[in-house]
Amino acid sequence: MCATLLATAGLVLATAGLAAEPEPTQVARVQAALDTWVEARAPAEKVTGIAAYISFGATGPAIEAFAGTIGRAPGAKPVDQDTLYQMGSTSKSFTAAVILNLEAANKLSLDDTVGKWLPEYPAWGHVTVRRLLNMTSGIPNYSETEWISEVWASEPTRTLTLKELADAAYPSPTNQLPVTKGYHYSNTNYVLAGMIAEKAAGTPFRDLVQKYVIAPHGLTSTFYEPSHYPSSVLQRLSHGYFENGACAEYQPSCTTTWNAPLIGRDVREDSVSWMQSAGGGVSSPRDVDRWIRAIFAGKTVPAEQQAEWTKLVSMKTGEPIADVSADDPGGFALGLVKKVLGPLGAQWFYEGESLGYRTLYVWFADENLMITVQTNSQPPDGTDKLSEAVGALYQIVGKRAAN
Template sequence: MNIKVHRICVLVFLTTSIVSIFNIVFAQSLEARIDSLVLTEFNERDGPGGVFMVAQHGKAVYQKAFGKANLELDVDLTPDHVFQLGSMTKQFTAVAILMLEEQGKLKVSDPVLKYIPDYPSGDKITIHQLLTHTSGIKDFTKMKSLSSISQQEMTPKMMVDFFKNEPVDFAPGAKFEYNNSGYILLGYIIELVSGDTYESFIRNYIFEKIGMTQSYYATDRRVINRRAYGYHKKEYGYVNKTVINFSVPFSSGSLMSTAGDMLKWQNALTKNQLLGVESTKKTFSKYRLNSGEEFTYGYGWHIRETNGTPVREHGGSIFGFKTMGVYIPDEDIYVIGLSNCDCHSPTQLTRDIAALAQRMLKRRR
């Protein structure tokens, strides 16, 4: 080997070594700073905790669990544990509706009356308004009589009948107000149009299609590997979550998943594996009320800006669990936070982690 070639080889080796050392140091720095943020809230080793993941360009750059998955059995949480998603379920319901629209089986501009002929004022409420929380129908979670059905097995029609005759809160399209009933109606429409159950449709056309092997329609009876158990916190300590029948939250909040599977979900959306470009654009667009005022919700996601940067996000809350997902399209950064105690909200923490990751990952470039 001549001297010139030798020098080139040495230079390549040194450059590669420096880059490797830099990446290791950077990863350690990112991990330490995220750990520091998480431990401000999730700092009880023997209590319920959470799982947090940061990914960029489809790959996890941080993934860690804190606390216990099961207090009775003293089982530590791992990044692979399965959590109830709560209202993050709405993302899947919205995408399922758009998949059916692409198949020509419905249009988001269709009135509810087209699919549920006996729905009050169903000629004035559209699927679009259900998706965007602008329908004005009564949110069943605010009804005092909810406790009377919370542990009953309810069909989608029974759920719709439970709230359909309640007085509306406002005229369709007049206002944005977060609404779970709208997403119950969407799940019912999915079943009517597809001829399949909501559970089966989500499993067959989303979970199985993109390899979400640890994601489920929630159940307290089925044995689910690596299930994280949910808890409440009382003055005297932790107690097991309140038991409900998952047919009640249905398509507004009854799915379960892991951080890893939720990354597969985000990657599938980014790569248009489930929806075409135009449908994806619909999902992540802002819309306007009848007055022309713009509001910051698309189809199943809040569409916001943080310090001038576009952000898509959505959280969830259901007995014993709280969740949050944040996606920064410009940097292709996805952050997910999952908690198995409704005493610990990952909402602001996940946003803070996303902002930190954005700053640090930008700097690395």
């Protein structure tokens, strides 16, 4: 909103450079932790497999591990290095990268308004690109509407345009969604940002992602399509299952969710056009790691844009903050999140979710450590424990845990 066969798919230890390799016992413990997580969480979260990538530096070493299978069918193959997952909103960082690179090329500015680029939306004309990217625009979320639920249920292969998605949230006499103040998570913001990027560059958003994200950073297992992925990608994509019976945000007096017809469905071959610039990427844990490390290493945009990228607003108030704290523990930047994660302290992280997939990374900057995990369900409301997989892995490889 956005009976399981379990098999261990094995583990790969990847090394590069001169850094010391992880201890064999550490590698085995990582594998055991993933096996345990899948077995424990499959009944509640309806997952069949998990993939993980743990990197101890940009050039290595790394631990790559997998557990379970890519789907529910008898004889489903094990998750392995070739398996892909939808990234969901972790690929909002693609949109931020495109916008910031276009700003660096003097094609647009973060201070430009929606009205400058998209005058067909006068009610949102005053909103800046910056406020789209940091979720303080007040614009409602199209992906919580009855319309999108009906599309998911009855037209899963339909190709939607960015304009159709934005129009679903736009106010009219028959469409009065609540306007918010401060911080409010809305996919419409990133759809509008994608539309602005296309107009400013005169280039399809797909090609902008290829130019600014995939090609320059060698992301050979990362893909972006506006609607349907080719068979070469689908063959590698894990099956993904929608299991969430929660009501949509804009569903009044809810007793049965609009999304009830989706429950139990494999969404692997459905159109991803309902996400697009709000979260339509597909990748592997290894490539997610490579991309996010590039962001925080300052390798994706010039220094001026890098500074803008990581400016935070409070997820409580929507006001700018210098950093998160115990009193104000969550901050949203431009497609990036920083949060106080209990005893792990303040860390950059993001969990992206699509109709049948989840991708979660945590970047422990002071340890030069990144843990990325991916799995294949949108689980029942309140059952998502993917963070526990990261926590279990951190207990094995993290310096705080070792001390």
